[in-house]
Amino acid sequence: MTTDAAAHATTDIRDLAEADLDPALDLCYSVFHLKPGDRTRNFHRDLLRDGLRIGAYDGGQLAGMAGAHRRTLSVPGGQLPCAAVDFVTVLPTHRRRGILTSMMDALWRRCAADGRPVACLWPSESAIYGRYGFGAATEVYGIEIDASRPLALRLAPDGRPLRLIDPAEAPAVLAPRYDATLPQRAGRFTRDRNWWRAGALDLKGASNNAGQEGFGAARVVVLGAPGEEPGGYAVYRTRGAGKGRSGAVRVGELEAESGPAAAALWSYLVSIDLTSTVEVQGRPADDPLLYLAADRDQVRVTGQENSLWLRLVDVRAALTARSWAAPVDLVVDLRDTALPANAGRFRLTAGPGGGATWEPTAKAPDIALDVRELGSCYLGCTPLRHFLHAGLATEHTPGAVRRLDAALETEWLPFTGENH
Secondary structure, three states: OOOHHHHHHOEEEEEOOHHHHHHHHHHHHHHOOOOOOHHHHHHHHHHHHHOEEEEEEEOOEEEEEEEEEEEEEEEOOEEEEEEEEEEEEEOHHHOOOOHHHHHHHHHHHHHHHOOOOEEEEOOOOHHHHHHHOOEEOOEEEEEEEEOOOOOOEOOOOOOOOEEEEOHHHHHHHHHHHHHHHOOOOOOOEOOOHHHHHHHHOOOOOOOOOOOHHHOOOOEEEEEOOOOOOOOEEEEEEEEOOEOOEOOEEEEEEEEEOOHHHHHHHHHHHHOOOOOOEEEEEEEOOOOOHHHHEOOOOOEEEEEEEEOOEEEEOOHHHHHHHOOOOOOEEEEEEEEOOOOHHHOEEEEEEEOOOOOOEEEEOOOOOOEEEEHHHHHHHHOOOOOHHHHHHOOOOEEOOOOHHHHHHHHHOOOOOOOOOOOO
C-alpha cells in the first residue's frame, strides 16, 4: 500500500500553465458536479487566465488546482490588494495527501510576490479553511418583503424621479455611486468596467444564477434625473407568476446615499406589477431598510450567514493600512501555524488620524489569539470580545480586549455583496 507521504512525494506543485486551463476547468466542474454552458465556461477561463494559478500534478496529470483573482478590497480607511481565492479543487482519489496544504503554501508565496497582504474566499465548506487562517469577516442577511401591498415606511421617500436605464449603459452611470460607498463600508471590491458587465450585471449571461427559477435578465433603476449624479440605484430581476409559484422581484444590488433615497428605491421594487414578493439574498446586517420599515412583519429577515472569509497574509501590512477608531497600545501574542513570519509577540500602537505600528517585542502580552480570529475582527465584523467569551482568545490584561474592540470599530458593518 502506498503511504500518504510517498503519494505526496510524487505530486508536483507548480504554476498552472495556460495550456492546462481547460483541463483545470474540467477537473473543477467534475468535482463540484457542475454542467456550465459555453458562456459560463468562457467566463471562468478568462478569470483563470488573468489570475494567480496553482496546479498539483501527479505524474504529469492534473490532480488539483487553486486560483485567485486579483482584486482590490475596501478596508477601514482605505483599500488593499487582495487575492480572491477560487476554483480550489482536489481529485477525490488524491484527498488527504497534503495537496491542498501544499497549494495553499504556494498561494501565500504568490501573494507575497504579487504584493497582496490579504486573501479572501467564499467557502463551499467552511470547516476546511479555518485551519489555513481564514476567518469569517463579513455576514449577510436574507430579506423578504411582502409586496402584496405598498411598503409601509417611517419616513417619506426621496422625491427625485426614478428611471430605468439600459443595463449596457449602466456601468458609467452606476460606478460613481458605487465608488462613493467604498470608503463607507469595508469588505467590498473595486470594479472596472469589465467586472461591472460580467459580474454585477451579467451582461455576458455567464452567471450560474441567471435564468434560474424563471427570473429574467438584469434590470436597472436609478434615482435622479438624467445628467445628475444618481442618489441611488438597484439592480434586480423579475419573474412572472406561474404554475405553483408567485410573481417575484429578486434584488441583486441596491445602493443609496441616504435613508430617503433607500426608501424610494425599496418602495419602487415593492410596487412592480404582477409580483407579490421582493427577495433579497444578501444585505448588510445593519441595512437601514430594517429600521425604515414601519411594519416589520412586512419586511422579514429570512436568513443570516457568513459571506467573505479573510486571511491576513502579511499581518503588519494589513494592520498598518487600515484606520483606527480609538487609541490603542498593547502587546498581542499572535499564533499563525501556516505563516510563521506572522507569529510571535508584537506591540500594536494605533489611533485616529495617525498611522499604526506592529513591531516585535519581548514584553508580556496583553492579549493572545490566533490569526483566524484577527481576520474576523479586521474589517469590523465581529468584536474580539465574542471570541474571548467563547474561549478562543485570552486576555492577560483586564480591559485589553475592550480597548482593541474600540479601536477596530467601524461606523458601518462590513458587507460583501458579491459571491465570487
